Amino acid sequence: MNDTPIHGHADEGFGPVADVFRDNFVHRGEVGAAVAVYLRGTKVVDLYGGLADQRSGRPWTADTPAVVFSVTKGIMAICAYLLVQQGRLDLDAPVIRYWPEFGRHGKAEIPVRWLLTHQSGLPTLDRAFTRAEVLAWDPVIEAIEAQTPLWQPGTAHSYHPITYGWLIGEVIRRITGEMPGTYLARTLAEPLGLRTWVGLPPAERDAVAWMLAPLGEPFPAGDPVADRGITMGGAFAFPADAAGLVSFNDPAIQAAQIPGAGGISTAESLARLYAACVSEVGGGPLLTTASVDDAVTVRVAGQQVYGLPDVGHRWGTGFLVHSTPRPMLGERSFGHDGAGGHLAFGDDQHRVGFGYVVNQMGGVVDERANLLAAALLSCLSK
Secondary structure: OOOOOEEEEEOOOOHHHHHHHHHHHHHOOOOEEEEEEEEOOEEEEEEEEEEEEOOOOEEOOOOOOEEEEOHHHHHHHHHHHHHHHOOOOOOOOEHHHOOHHHHOOOOOOOEHHHHHOOOOOOOOOOOOOOHHHHHOOHHHHHHHHHOOOOOOOOOOOOOOOOHHHHHHHHHHHHHHOOOHHHHHHHHHHHHHOOOEEOOOOHHHHHHOOOOEOOOOOOOOOOOHHHHHHHHOOOOOOOOEOOOOOEHHHOHHHHHOOOOOOOEEEOHHHHHHHHHHHHOOHHHOOOOOHHHHHHHHOOOEEOOOOOOOOOOOOEEOOOOEEOEOOEOOOOOOEEEEEEOOOEEEEEEOOOOEEEEEEEOEOOOOOOOHHHHHHHHHHHHHOO
């Protein structure tokens, strides 16, 4: 019997979320985790427990952040929509309006939106990288400029596991003059008081949870193109190397800006961020109804060009939306999950922000986040 103490609070009426959170430790291998929910601008759930670092016994605290992998994509999409609302970015304009060098080798007609909907044909790059080059930003940007799409852009989709971040991140940089992590910090993290970073400050290094390799069946191999994309051509193992060390525990990776997968955040900050998008947190809502309408419109679904068989994922612009494998709360939910089990989303119908982060990565079958979201929906439906 796992008797891990659970800390924090769940308001009256949200006990089922606390029950599932506790049950994840008892029955689903949870080591350290946190979950938070905002409803109509008020924090109604903020729970955490277990170990942030199993090696030392360091406990998970209210301020413990974790690497959230592809949850980072949703954070970058929020940044993009803020630029849209300011009139500085047109999602349907060609990328070359903002980044002229991008247009080489058959990419001149690609609109910004296709960078966010996995339709640009750039899920992987032909250039071989060292880890240092991946972390340096400019070598990846130069490789994107030199890359020919792997299919006719706009005719199909395939998940862009890591390149997504440089694609939209460079657009943000060209428009604002700031690296995407710097823009995130200035416009969202600092005003909202978030412990959320793309590019971890040195002072926060020792607070980050130590990630553990997936339980159960390993991540499926997919195919060579998909594997090359998720490892940046072998620059780092993903999610873990042969010895079981999760690559994104590396301080150099955490300090770099990898805005497709390298975000670090607490659960509470993710919930607060998405709550601010759809409710009055921090003077919000940050996103207009028109932006949310656009974000939740399904742009791509079905079988991808590369990778695993279709299991029902549906993608809006920059966000994973309500899907069979990740149901969230309903058709107005938008957010992103992350390798290993993380999940963050907002929903303007319910005016909810949700965040869940872990350090024990899950395997192929991992229902922890789905069960938490289902419990939340049951609370909201009463």
